[in-house]
Amino acid sequence: MMGDVEGKLATLIARLHPAAEHVEIAGFMPIPGGFSRETYRFDAIVRSADGEATHPLILRKDPPEAVAILHTSRADEHDLIESVRRNTSVPVTESLGYEMDRSVFGEAAMILRCADGSPTTSNLFNGGCDADQVDDVIRHLCESLVELHQSDIAAIDPGGKLDDPRGVGIDTSSWDSYMDSTFEYYINGYDDIDFDPSICILLDAFLTLRRNKPRPLPLSVVHGDFNPANFLYADGRVTALIDWENSRIGDPREDLGWMVMMDSLSNTSVMSHPVDEGGFLAYYNKLTGLDISEQEIGYFILFGTANIAVPVNSAIKRRIAGQSTELLHLYLVQSSAPALIGIARLLQYPGVPA
Structure with missing residues (x-):
């Protein structure tokens, strides 16, 4: 099952990188926390005529329809993130694209670039290491x-x-x-x-x-x-x-x-x-x-x-x-x-x- 997801991810990443000659997926794993969407971290290793590049990415996927709490659109979320990124200086990560065909990943999904920075905001408070x-x-x-x-x-x-x-x-x-x-x-x-x-x-x-x-x-x-x-x-x-x-x-x-x-x-x-x-x-x-x-x-x-x-x-x-x-x-x-x-x-x- 995991290999099937990785293969479909490679196909989607290749579609998003038209110059790619080969795409390999590595380190696919779930990100714990939250319950509204399923999120997974992975690296996309993209080889092209210009060389090889590793892209740390996130798969953000809808839960099964029966489980969903908030019924929202990954296509709309992609469009919003990219609009905010293009039209403001509000810091957001890049959304690379989405797949609304549920037969691909089981539910609609989107691909985001991993943003730099720490997610452990608790470290800013209560004498934390980044206070x-x-x-x-x-x-x-x-x-x-x-x-x-x-x-x-x-x-x-x-x-x-x-x-x-x-x-x-x-x-x-x-x-x-x-x-x-x-x-x-x-x-x-x-x-x-x-x-x-x-x-x-x-x-x-x-x-x-x-x-x-x-x-x-x-x-x-x-x-x-x-x-x-x-x-x-x-x-x-x-x-x-x-x-x-x-x-x-x-x-x-x-x-x-x-x-x-x-x-x-x-x-x-x-x-x-x-x-x-x-x-x-x-x-x-x-x-x-x-x-x-x-x-x-x-x-x-x-x-x-x-x-x-x-x-x-x-x-x-x-x-x-x-x-x-x-x-x-x-x-x-x-x-x-x-x-x-x-x-x-x-x-x-x-x-x-x-």
């Missing part, structure tokens, strides 16, 4: 996020693929339309996620979000999974933002809220840096002039949690109802259950443990 780089790295991370949020949407996404990438009826014609159609998606999907009476906390969250909309801001391209695990760094700079599959047109505060929540869960302190600028939010506000408040960030922590809670809890309900037998969907309960406690705290329920 001396933390202010410079996070300063660059903030500047990169600001550039993404301020980029021309039409230049980054000329075909409008990011307007409604999940195909759930999101309307990005205005900020109010975006928010209202997102609430409609959350609320209309409640019957697909209510596997336990405690899930009513999520319905309360959806309705609370709809009642308490904050001030509007210009919509932007948002990364969609902006968290301490999704960037690489080296020598005081971010070398790549990774994992763009949940990107969409949305409110820029979504990325900030998600980082605040994941920063806390990851035992990192991205939001406390750069220290000389008063922290990430203060520096973001300085660069953008948006004057985003901590209260607004709290709102978008809840908003972002709802965004991922819908597909996750839908998968759990299918497992509990016997519509699937996937172990992963049962495993997701261990993240969903404590998240409900966190949501209850955000909603200020009395008696919820800290």
Whole structure:
């Protein structure tokens, strides 16, 4: 089976390198971590008239349809990464191409060039071995996020693929339309996620979000999974933002809220840096002039949690109802259950443990 994958990889790499006379695949192995996509590292040794070159690459592949949590397109992710790479200085790795024919690798897949830099961002914090780089790295991370949020949407996404990438009826014609159609998606999907009476906390969250909309801001391209695990760094700079599959047109505060929540869960302190600028939010506000408040960030922590809670809890309900037998969907309960406690705290329920 492994040899079959390597042979198909060699064929795809040869297609992406027309001058190649021979392609050999070496060191094919899975990359642990994450559950939304399957990722594998390998070297492509390409021989041509110009000589031999070794390319460290990544195969990023959809899981089987029955397992998938987020139904997104590898072709669209490729197009987005390449558009960001061409039109901005936001650090991303190169996406070489994709294969949407499921018969080749079992599911749709894409090929990415391995980015330089360390993925172990925890080393920047808590006295880690790279703690001396933390202010410079996070300063660059903030500047990169600001550039993404301020980029021309039409230049980054000329075909409008990011307007409604999940195909759930999101309307990005205005900020109010975006928010209202997102609430409609959350609320209309409640019957697909209510596997336990405690899930009513999520319905309360959806309705609370709809009642308490904050001030509007210009919509932007948002990364969609902006968290301490999704960037690489080296020598005081971010070398790549990774994992763009949940990107969409949305409110820029979504990325900030998600980082605040994941920063806390990851035992990192991205939001406390750069220290000389008063922290990430203060520096973001300085660069953008948006004057985003901590209260607004709290709102978008809840908003972002709802965004991922819908597909996750839908998968759990299918497992509990016997519509699937996937172990992963049962495993997701261990993240969903404590998240409900966190949501209850955000909603200020009395008696919820800290």
